[in-house]
Amino acid sequence: MSWRATVLTLFPEMFPGPLGQSLAGRALERGLWSLQTEDIRAAATDRHGTVDDTPFGGGAGMVMRPDIVAAALAGVTDDRPAVFLTPRGRPLTQATVHRLAAGPGIVLLCGRYEGVDQRVIEAAGLEEISVGDYVLSGGEPAAIVLLDACVRLLPGVMGAAASAEDESFSAGLLEYPHYTRPAEWQGRRVPEVLLSGHHAAVAAWRRAEAERITRERRPDLWAAYLVATAGASVATATRAP
Ligand SMILES: C[S@@+](CC[C@H](N)C(=O)[O-])C[C@H]1O[C@@H](n2cnc3c(N)ncnc32)[C@H](O)[C@@H]1O
Numbered sequence: 087m088s089w090r091a092t093v094l095t096l097f098p099e100m101f102p103g104p105l106g107q108s109l110a111g112r113a114l115e116r117g118l119w120s121l122q123t124e125d126i127r128a129a130a131t132d133r134h135g136t137v138d139d140t141p142f143g144g145g146a147g148m149v150m151r152p153d154i155v156a157a158a159l160a161g162v163t164d165d166r167p168a169v170f171l172t173p174r175g176r177p178l179t180q181a182t183v184h185r186l187a188a189g190p191g192i193v194l195l196c197g198r199y200e201g202v203d204q205r206v207i208e209a210a211g212l213e214e215i216s217v218g219d220y221v222l223s224g225g226e227p228a229a230i231v232l233l234d235a236c237v238r239l240l241p242g243v244m245g246a247a248a249s250a251e252d253e254s255f256s257a258g259l260l261e262y263p264h265y266t267r268p269a270e271w272q273g274r275r276v277p278e279v280l281l282s283g284h285h286a287a288v289a290a291w292r293r294a295e296a297e298r299i300t301r302e303r304r305p306d307l308w309a310a311y312l313v314a315t316a317g318a319s320v321a322t323a324t325r326a327p
Pocket residue numbers: 170171172173174195196197198199200201202215216217218219220221222223224225226228
């Protein structure tokens with residue numbers, strides 16, 4: 087069975103959106119994954135379709151009601167991980183994307199307003215994931231980001247030419263820079279080593295560039311990489327006769 091995504095949202099018309107195009111869209115057409123949307127408002131019990139209410143304790147904005155969200159979730163939850171997208175969640179990483187892509191699929195709950203009543207997050211055991219340290223107006227763009235990242239890792243989605251092994255984050259480093267023809271453009275030449283045909287030299291240059299860029303731009307990733315590589319060399323040294 088293909089990887090199944092179900093998105094609970096107040097705006098089902100936002101999907102598939104960008105996921106209907108390019109790599110993800112072709113994979114959707116080929117049945118490599120499926121996408122179902124559930125309108126949370128369909129679980130409302132009054133004739134106005136009310137899904138939210140004012141926060142206990144006061145404050146601005148509205149909160150999505152636990153009974154409505156629970157009813158919407160009840161119809162779709164199964165063995166798939168269920169995720170609430172929220173700026174308060176653990177930051178989405180490539181490791182999380184690999185874990186989710188390796189499973190049977192995902193159920194995603196998109197918040198709106200100030201968010202969702204805490205009790206339903208706990209009662210349904212939702213994993214809380216953030217797509218970054220900024221606040222979106224709703225969970226839908228975050229769901230699209232998460233699904234896009236997962237879908238491209240599904241078997242058969244990326245062609246043989248593209249590889250997830252060499253990308254940013256796969257070795258704990260950001261990726262090296264890319265160049266293509268022409269070899270000289272507006273007076274800027276492609277680094278000579280890339281024209282040399284010397285595979286080992288190209289690999290060494292790419293490694294050095296990946297390390298430089300990671301060190302300069304992401305001290306957090308660089309520190310983790312140093313710890314991991316130190317651990318690996320200790321393990322190798324211990325194994326040596
Ligand atoms: C306006 S936001 C609510 C922000 C919330 N009051 C807070 O300060 O954490 C509405 C919804 O957008 C989604 N959202 C906003 N930013 C997000 C992010 N960085 N990652 C994932 N979801 C996000 C969540 O579903 C959230 O419930």
